[in-house]
Amino acid sequence: MYGVADQNLPPESGQQKTYLGAFRVTEGDKYRGELADPETTLFSKAANNYRESLNLWLRRSRLRPAFMGSDILAFDGQENEDLVVHFTLRFSTRRMDVDVDSIIAVLSEGSPYLGNKIIDPKSITLIEDNDVDKQNANAEATSTAELTTTTGQPTMRTCSPMEFRYCQHTATTNVTSYPNIMGHMKIDDVMANVIAFRELVDSECYRLAYEFVCQILQPPCSENLVLPCRSFCKEFWGGCGSRLPPPLLQALNCSNFPEYSAEEESHCLPKPGCSDDLESRGLGSRLCDGVPDCSDLSDETSCNHCPAGSLHCTSSKACVQRHSLCDGNADCPDGSDERGCLSLAPNLSGLKKLRSVQAMHYFPQGNVIFIEKGLHGKVCTENLNDSIPNENQDVVLNRIGTSLCKDLSFNKVKSVKIEKDKEIDSIYVKMADPAASEISFIPTHCPSKQILSVECNSLGEQSKAEWIARGGTTRLGSTPPWQQERLVVGMVKSPVEGSTVVLVKLEKPFSPSDFVRPICVPQSSGPIASLEACNSLGWTKNRTVLQRVELKLSNMEQCSNISITTVNSICTNSFSQDCSVSSI
Numbered sequence: 001m002y003g004v005a006d007q008n009l010p011p012e013s014g015q016q017k018t019y020l021g022a023f024r025v026t027e028g029d030k031y032r033g034e035l036a037d038p039e040t041t042l043f044s045k046a047a048n049n050y051r052e053s054l055n056l057w058l059r060r061s062r063l064r065p066a067f068m069g070s071d072i073l074a075f076d077g078q079e080n081e082d083l084v085v086h087f088t089l090r091f092s093t094r095r096m097d098v099d100v101d102s103i104i105a106v107l108s109e110g111s112p113y114l115g116n117k118i119i120d121p122k123s124i125t126l127i128e129d130n131d132v133d134k135q136n137a138n139a140e141a142t143s144t145a146e147l148t149t150t151t152g153q154p155t156m157r158t159c160s161p162m163e164f165r166y167c168q169h170t171a172t173t174n175v176t177s178y179p180n181i182m183g184h185m186k187i188d189d190v191m192a193n194v195i196a197f198r199e200l201v202d203s204e205c206y207r208l209a210y211e212f213v214c215q216i217l218q219p220p221c222s223e224n225l226v227l228p229c230r231s232f233c234k235e236f237w238g239g240c241g242s243r244l245p246p247p248l249l250q251a252l253n254c255s256n257f258p259e260y261s262a263e264e265e266s267h268c269l270p271k272p273g274c275s276d277d278l279e280s281r282g283l284g285s286r287l288c289d290g291v292p293d294c295s296d297l298s299d300e301t302s303c304n305h306c307p308a309g310s311l312h313c314t315s316s317k318a319c320v321q322r323h324s325l326c327d328g329n330a331d332c333p334d335g336s337d338e339r340g341c342l343s344l345a346p347n348l349s350g351l352k353k354l355r356s357v358q359a360m361h362y363f364p365q366g367n368v369i370f371i372e373k374g375l376h377g378k379v380c381t382e383n384l385n386d387s388i389p390n391e392n393q394d395v396v397l398n399r400i401g402t403s404l405c406k407d408l409s410f411n412k413v414k415s416v417k418i419e420k421d422k423e424i425d426s427i428y429v430k431m432a433d434p435a436a437s438e439i440s441f442i443p444t445h446c447p448s449k450q451i452l453s454v455e456c457n458s459l460g461e462q463s464k465a466e467w468i469a470r471g472g473t474t475r476l477g478s479t480p481p482w483q484q485e486r487l488v489v490g491m492v493k494s495p496v497e498g499s500t501v502v503l504v505k506l507e508k509p510f511s512p513s514d515f516v517r518p519i520c521v522p523q524s525s526g527p528i529a530s531l532e533a534c535n536s537l538g539w540t541k542n543r544t545v546l547q548r549v550e551l552k553l554s555n556m557e558q559c560s561n562i563s564i565t566t567v568n569s570i571c572t573n574s575f576s577q578d579c580s581v582s583s584i
Helices: 041-059 099-107 132-141 189-191 194-202 209-217 230-243 246-251 274-280 390-407 555-559
Strands: 016-027 067-077 083-092 125-128 158-161 175-178 341-346 366-373 373-382 411-418 428-431 443-444 449-456 468-471 483-495 502-506 533-538 545-555 569-574 579-583
Touching: 016 099, 041 067, 041 083, 041 099, 067 230, 099 125, 125 569, 189 194, 194 209, 194 230, 341 390, 373 443, 390 411, 390 449, 545 555, 555 569
Parallel strands: 373 428
Antiparallel strands: 016 083, 016 125, 067 083, 158 175, 341 366, 366 373, 366 449, 373 449, 411 449, 428 443, 468 483, 483 502, 533 545, 545 569, 569 579
């Protein structure tokens, strides 16, 4: 009896070698800024082409018995110059002995599978990834409890000197805090688990992997755990997600990372070097164009049109001084400096750091904050006993809460209460006449520190999904500080035949703000055909900024010759007489 070895059996543990490599394409392809972003169509297409070329190249070579597959990690270079391709190659050592020299020899011979692309043989670099098995062993040996301790806030945090020398190049201070998101309680815990993170950085799976890793391993000194922002986490995942061992997959779940919040800069850590990143992607024209593309506003707040210490007017190149906020005069083109003069916030410290007039979301709960001429004050309730009988105080407070929640786009008030202010050096105002129909505020002292707190209704989270709804941004590929993302957990297509409308259910509601607000829809009794004009919003093929087109309704006969029409359609044309049909 003869035994036949199955050539398709996967290699056992310890019988696989992974090599990290790179080469420079000198002809037939050039670097473009979009290739730096793993989420772009251009990156996906280029990565797929180079991966297939490498696979064919090695499978037709003398190394084919051992070759298992390849992956494209990243592209880099200078705009319109040579393209550098970073990749991994995997080989089974039980089928054939393979080393760096034998692989480089094959790659240096050139390949007909690259089409018209030419590689500089001298640019080929290759190293064996010796730490793969060791990394996985260490990661699996580390307990899940240790790796996933701090998705919520720990009860006790301690600040310690920054002793992790590997991350000292990214540190802005010489102090860090424990535990981090991995549950490490001291520097010894970090060092015991550092191999898995070093491998991610060394693989060059993401250009800013080093910065991301250091942010999660050495968070800033704070009473709460400060994580990288969700958008930064997603970019890291786009490049390195496929390389994460199981314990890290759970701990680094981006849905548990916070969105950037401009009113609380310590809420999360944004991706560093956003302005430089725009230039490296060939998007330098977006710098100082009046439209924020960076979550930290760095692309707009360091421009000539914004003097030092001024506030950006969010959707234009205009800037105002802080004392212009809520002074009764609209200084921003859209009047945004006179909105949000009465709002809710968890504290005043974040509001004092604002660099944009209305970068903040509307909080569903918090202290009632009054703004006048750039000064933020909390509403002191000491004068209620002198102004309103005890039996009427709840009615007055509920009326204030209901009005405020409605102004902030929440449906109802959930609770209104009086609590003691925990912040130091707060400024206070009091209601001049709490019983009046329109309440005004005047500065006051508040020895008791009794302040007004309101909570508006908000729905809880639902189950997770993969589709994402994005609100608060008008430019594709940008991450302004007021952008919000929600997972889509349900989707229902319109039952009307021919309609392209879809109803989606989100994991949780959007937080209302000046950039995310509900819209009014026509009453069911009012036919849409009675409208004379409307607006269409969307993105054209070659434009990344949201476009608005003014349309007027036309007779259906005008569109029937050029489009498929149904009884559930309306015919419109723009003021340039271009006809179109929309299903409803």
